[in-house]
Amino acid sequence: MLKKGKKSGLSCPECGSNEILSDSSKGENICSKCGLILNDGMIDTQQDWRAFDSEELEKTARTGAPLTRMRHDKGIGTEIGKSKAELFKVSAGKRGQYFRIKNWQKRLVSSKDRNYGYALSELERISSALSLPSNLQEEIGAMYEKALEEGLVKGRSIEAVIGSLVYALSREYKSPRLMSEICEVSGVDKRDLGRTYRYVARKLNLRVIPAKAIDYVPRCATLLKLSDKSQVRAKQYLTQIKSEEEVSGKGPIGLAAATLYIAAIMNGEEISQRKIAEAIGVTEVTIRNRCKDIAKSLGIEDSVDKKMKEIEALQKNRLDEESL
DNA sequence: ATGGTTTTTACTGCGTC
């Protein structure tokens, strides 16, 4: 397909001619006067053609899905067909050979690829369980590949390494997942995950920003099924509080939990310390202590107290109505 | 390894239903 190079502004460095032809089928720009090839190996970014049904699509498609790290071969590996349609293209006499070839291909895939493939399926599972965004998921996949290349996975379980990366990178993405959550969905115990995490983070030079309480709020709020209003309120509290000394050095998760508790109460939502502690993975004691700290540094102890009384009264009223 | 800090564990008291 030869086209005149339109307003590309190109001119031939040999003869100065502006008549540049571009041959999109070869990916070249050619000077029409002297025949000099200006650049080759160009990528044609134009749409090839349109396909109006699946048959046409099959005939014309030259490329597959976009490259992705979510597949161990970035989605471009060649696999000997396994669909029924594929199978029937092979004559009955050659079936045996077909299967033999197919098996050999499986065996020839390197162990690294196998590991990576398994890791990615694990990542996929964890991601959907924790509803990680896909860009984060890709990032984790890339990190895992790096870890694999540096031999960090040797002697450690794939699940633990993946879990560590989820933990580290989700924090970097400002939506940290709790270690307890990760443990639950990946089936790694907390000790193991913690150890692996430290090791992997150090080896890969993951700069781990100390987590901020406010980053934990959204995740915790959804875990607790609290309203958006309370979530917003909790964030407000935290921004008001952030310069105070009362809470420095305290665990950010406990802080987020306690703030959410206060926010929920102030919004009149029914929630018990017990439930929060259970869902978020800190103790009731911690929540109580943080609550005190927060209320003190915010100077809202009285209003929190008042609100709690209100809620109690409300509950009583409702019970009365039910019994009537 | 150690000491200081925070969190957890375990237990108790209080009030309400």
Place this chain on the structure above:
DNA sequence: GACGCGGTAAAAACCAT
């Protein structure tokens, strides 16, 4: 008696040195 809340002391976990 069960439940939610508040408090305490000692044990455990964590962190920087």
